Amino acid sequence: MNLTELNRIATAMVAPGKGILAADESSGTIKKRFDAIGVESTEGNRRDYREMLFRSKEAMSQYISGVILYDETIWQDAKDGTPLVKLIEQSGAIPGIKVDEGTQPLPMCPGELVTVGLDKLAERLKKYYDRGARFAKWRAVIDIGSGIPSMTAISVNAHALARYAALCQAAQIVPIVEPEVLMDGDHDIDRCFEVTNRVLNETFQELRAQRVALEGMVLKPNMAVSGKKCAKQASVEEVAEKTIRLLKACVPAAVPGIAFLSGGQSDAEATAHLNAMHKLGPLPWGLTFSYGRALQAAPQKAWSGKAENVAAGQRAFSHRARMNGLASKGEWQS
Numbered sequence: 006m007n008l009t010e011l012n013r014i015a016t017a018m019v020a021p022g023k024g025i026l027a028a029d030e031s032s033g034t035i036k037k038r039f040d041a042i043g044v045e046s047t048e049g050n051r052r053d054y055r056e057m058l059f060r061s062k063e064a065m066s067q068y069i070s071g072v073i074l075y076d077e078t079i080w081q082d083a084k085d086g087t088p089l090v091k092l093i094e095q096s097g098a099i100p101g102i103k104v105d106e107g108t109q110p111l112p113m114c115p116g117e118l119v120t121v122g123l124d125k126l127a128e129r130l131k132k133y134y135d136r137g138a139r140f141a142k143w144r145a146v147i148d149i150g151s152g153i154p155s156m157t158a159i160s161v162n163a164h165a166l167a168r169y170a171a172l173c174q175a176a177q178i179v180p181i182v183e184p185e186v187l188m189d190g191d192h193d194i195d196r197c198f199e200v201t202n203r204v205l206n207e208t209f210q211e212l213r214a215q216r217v218a219l220e221g222m223v224l225k226p227n228m229a230v231s232g233k234k235c236a237k238q239a240s241v242e243e244v245a246e247k248t249i250r251l252l253k254a255c256v257p258a259a260v261p262g263i264a265f266l267s268g269g270q271s272d273a274e275a276t277a278h279l280n281a282m283h284k285l286g287p288l289p290w291g292l293t294f295s296y297g298r299a300l301q302a303a304p305q306k307a308w309s310g311k312a313e314n315v316a317a318g319q320r321a322f323s324h325r326a327r328m329n330g331l332a333s334k335g336e337w338q339s
């Protein structure tokens with residue numbers, strides 16, 4: 006393992022003014038997004054859509070440091086035959102790959118999930134590296150509800166995240182470690198804070214136990230937010246203050262960067278929250294976005310599957326990327 010190189014990539018992924026485009030929706034998830042805009046989810050349409058994003062010159066060259074791809078996409082070519090991975094590299098961004106294989110019900114723990122995909126992961130990582138991937142992503146899902154999460158769910162998911170991260174580093178790939186505490190539910194921000202605190206502490210304990218080099222990884226956490234159905238929604242300032250307090254307590258300064266998921270926040274909220282956190286600096290790590298929905302909802306709507314809307318889709322994507330790029334420096338103004 007070349008830790009200097011892993012650290013260089015991880016640092017580039019969270020460079021000030023830039024963040025990560027999470028375009029790694031599984032076939033099921035992208036179908037849901039396409040259904041919402043009345044587009045059939047065929048392999049060709051998925052390719053055309055992602056090609057539109059990766060050819061968005063302004064967004065990709067100025068505000069996007071890396072792109073997380075799904076397995077199908079990393080092997081696809083653009084319409085003119087150029088591999089999509091090459092389009093990303095040519096824009097100056099780093100290609101990455103989602104390597105978990107989704108979730109399964111966790112035995113003995115009703116309503117809870119464990120993320121799977123460790124079998125044969127070493128071999129898959131080697132193929133992805135040869136194709137150009139320099140970082141990877143694994144998402145664990147923790148739900149808040151009555152009597153959950155259990156410590157069992159937190160610890161098996163943290164264990165798998167650390168197994169994955171160690172395998173990535175051995176394959177010279179930077180792991181994005183994503184333990185997502187969902188914002189579904191009616192819990193308040195303090196409950197989200199308390200659960201996320203437990204999840205992050207357990208995750209870092211496992212990472213250390215499995216000898217993962219913290220200097221060669223990126224953390225992708227949720228923010229501390231109110232549950233979507235909570236009657237009392239925390240303000241932007243409260244989200245920023247509690248999230249930074251939480252991360253300072255749980256994330257060692259050796260970690261080069263933190264890149265948030267948007268998790269169902271509106272586009273404007275995701276931008277405002279990140280921006281407000283930078284007002285609380287200086288911070289010990291790079292702090293930016295790794296958004297899926299909060300970067301793609303607008304371009305999906307503008308595009309709506311029509312070739313004549315590609316320029317409008319690219320404009321919408323570049324706008325969201327620019328806003329989040331500004332927020333990653335605390336320079337965004339509402």
Ligand code: 13P
Pocket residue numbers: 027144183266267268269295296297298299
């Ligand atoms: P969202 O920003 O839509 O939550 O997606 C980010 C992601 O990669 C979730 O795994």
